[in-house]
Amino acid sequence: MQRYFVPSSHFQDKLIRITGDDVHHITRVMRYNIGDKIICNSEYGKAALCQISQVTSDEIQATIETWLDENAELPINVTIAQGIPKGDKFDLVLQKGTELGAYAFIPFQAKRSIAIWDQKKAEKKQQRFEKIIKEASEQSHRNIVPHMKKPMSIEMLIEESKNYHVKLFAYEEEARVSNPNTFGNIVNRFEAGQNILVCIGPEGGFSEKEVNILKENDFLPVRLGPRILRTETAALYALASISYHFEEMRCSECQQ
Amino acid sequence: MQRYFVPSSHFQDKLIRITGDDVHHITRVMRYNIGDKIICNSEYGKAALCQISQVTSDEIQATIETWLDENAELPINVTIAQGIPKGDKFDLVLQKGTELGAYAFIPFQAKRSIAIWDQKKAEKKQQRFEKIIKEASEQSHRNIVPHMKKPMSIEMLIEESKNYHVKLFAYEEEARVSNPNTFGNIVNRFEAGQNILVCIGPEGGFSEKEVNILKENDFLPVRLGPRILRTETAALYALASISYHFEEMRCSECQQ
Numbered sequence: 001m002q003r004y005f006v007p008s009s010h011f012q013d014k015l016i017r018i019t020g021d022d023v024h025h026i027t028r029v030m031r032y033n034i035g036d037k038i039i040c041n042s043e044y045g046k047a048a049l050c051q052i053s054q055v056t057s058d059e060i061q062a063t064i065e066t067w068l069d070e071n072a073e074l075p076i077n078v079t080i081a082q083g084i085p086k087g088d089k090f091d092l093v094l095q096k097g098t099e100l101g102a103y104a105f106i107p108f109q110a111k112r113s114i115a116i117w118d119q120k121k122a123e124k125k126q127q128r129f130e131k132i133i134k135e136a137s138e139q140s141h142r143n144i145v146p147h148m149k150k151p152m153s154i155e156m157l158i159e160e161s162k163n164y165h166v167k168l169f170a171y172e173e174e175a176r177v178s179n180p181n182t183f184g185n186i187v188n189r190f191e192a193g194q195n196i197l198v199c200i201g202p203e204g205g206f207s208e209k210e211v212n213i214l215k216e217n218d219f220l221p222v223r224l225g226p227r228i229l230r231t232e233t234a235a236l237y238a239l240a241s242i243s244y245h246f247e248e249m250r251c252s253e254c255q256q
Numbered sequence: 257m258q259r260y261f262v263p264s265s266h267f268q269d270k271l272i273r274i275t276g277d278d279v280h281h282i283t284r285v286m287r288y289n290i291g292d293k294i295i296c297n298s299e300y301g302k303a304a305l306c307q308i309s310q311v312t313s314d315e316i317q318a319t320i321e322t323w324l325d326e327n328a329e330l331p332i333n334v335t336i337a338q339g340i341p342k343g344d345k346f347d348l349v350l351q352k353g354t355e356l357g358a359y360a361f362i363p364f365q366a367k368r369s370i371a372i373w374d375q376k377k378a379e380k381k382q383q384r385f386e387k388i389i390k391e392a393s394e395q396s397h398r399n400i401v402p403h404m405k406k407p408m409s410i411e412m413l414i415e416e417s418k419n420y421h422v423k424l425f426a427y428e429e430e431a432r433v434s435n436p437n438t439f440g441n442i443v444n445r446f447e448a449g450q451n452i453l454v455c456i457g458p459e460g461g462f463s464e465k466e467v468n469i470l471k472e473n474d475f476l477p478v479r480l481g482p483r484i485l486r487t488e489t490a491a492l493y494a495l496a497s498i499s500y501h502f503e504e505m506r507c508s509e510c511q512q
Contacts, residue, residue: 140484142483182505183504184500225496228396230396233492236489237356240481244501249440249443249444
């Protein structure tokens, strides 16, 4: 069933008001009308099965039939800090990362980022990014819409990282040396409700200086498999692995 | 170091002959010349560190300095059978799937595939697909180039599936019902050297008839996390999870 994220201020008793682009989507793309059913989600994870009860050109009213008790969220809050990549690769990270359960996204201006997002550019992009995330959340049946944070410098990212229980960075060199911290060992120590920050370099990876700053601030280097992944694939590997570990595997069953 | 896949027939004693598009890449893109070093891989997984010893406009000779003993291949041969998707999504599956360690790819014409690849179209695409796979193999430091198989009908895919030890299909409905076969349980029973076939539906998923045919032919339905993935994301989830399980996690360490 089609799902729409609606601001919680639009939930009023048994009625939900839908405005903006979603009106077009409901009436023109899906061709729904009075009587058709949709799921409405608030940004805080509440979801309700609703019946469309009124349609005008700029607003739809839906009547709540039943609250849904569902959970499609990872038990761990995984934030992806992505070194700003070239072209539209960040769009891919947002779309696929949302499908795979990311909690939040932070673009950061890395030394080797070829693209530079000044404030004006970043503000223009912000709206598109939020649209990509919202649509991917609806399509993948998320309970919440991941947070899209403002672009940061590495210094701001270090400051931000103080809010996280575990901080990791994908470091290609780790693929070549033996490392007691396998990614699996680290993931296995995550606990439900923890905030995890996974930091991925841009094309060309982190500079030596960035590696040192990250290590000094308790970021653990991890390899994400023995192959060299493109920057936009690394976040997806990390998220899929964490989902697999906590949602599809039961470690007590590993040795059966 | 830059890596090139060279047909094994071009490996001659201590010399390797490089022809075709790679000549352009070496001389124009990378601007390498005599004395520069590259890695040459045969399609069977042999890899050698080489020094460029001769450059002409249509051929490069490289002298083998040392054979490399390296392995970036999954211990399991995972073939992705992808229901033909819309637009250029199959390109993404090939590129990312190669980075994530796929052994082979099979496009198949599913009931709900919107795009239809007739023989002429398929032949034209084949060359581009092989180029995407070769470049992704070089970039991700694979030892082999994954096989690109010809498009199949569902009946041909069932016939093909007899060559595999385990056959799976991603079935969205499994995300909604409780299933004793979690993806993790199934992956945990894979053994090194086995051939695994992972079958993914196109946009809109498998038809009821296809589900029945797959089940009758011993394909196990699996869910790939509790969120609904787009068709092109499903293969990447499966490959990343299998890599994580066998390459980054040691199950004996799970409970430490």
